[in-house]
Amino acid sequence: MPDRQRADARRNYARILSVAEEEVAAHGAGASLEQVARTAGVGSATVRRHFPTRRALLEAVSRERIEALRVRAHELTGAGDSRDALLEWLGDVVAYCVSARGLAAALAYDGTAADPVHENACSAALEEAAGPLLRRAVQDGAVATGVTVTDLITLAVGIVLATEHHPDPGGRADRLFRLAVAGLSPQR
Structure with missing residues (x-):
């Protein structure tokens, strides 16, 4: 089970990062973290777990x-x-x-x-x-x-x-x- 979670976490990270790249390219540093979460199909807490601050993202x-x-x-x-x-x-x-x-x-x-x-x-x-x-x-x-x-x-x-x-x-x-x-x- 832990291996599956790590794989899911890696997939979530990659998906969040891909969406974040598009959002930052379109909206700059003020890109909405909530929009990143919605587009990536994850919750805001998942985004924050991977990227605890806007700067980290x-x-x-x-x-x-x-x-x-x-x-x-x-x-x-x-x-x-x-x-x-x-x-x-x-x-x-x-x-x-x-x-x-x-x-x-x-x-x-x-x-x-x-x-x-x-x-x-x-x-x-x-x-x-x-x-x-x-x-x-x-x-x-x-x-x-x-x-x-x-x-x-x-x-x-x-x-x-x-x-x-x-x-x-x-x-x-x-x-x-x-x-x-x-x-x-x-x-x-």
């Missing part, structure tokens, strides 16, 4: 994107100019967050933990992946000491969340990201 939905960003950071580590490599990766973070509704919310910090990066798995994975990129850029003098991966992810997430309702969220987010990187001073 968003993290699960975003897992593949986070893995792609992790792999990309690894590819860029040690490649070319350290500042360019870091900024290329951050640009990828912004682009992924714009294209994957709900990813920015999964990365957002709610300030409840003493160490906000480790309060969720998505941010922890990105911190670990981007650490070598940032350390190299700091060692090369291309990025100021004291800048953290948390700072950079917060900046990217803030830009994405601020532009998600713009008619061209990708273009607007990219412009604001480039402005943040360049600063307000005129080019010399």
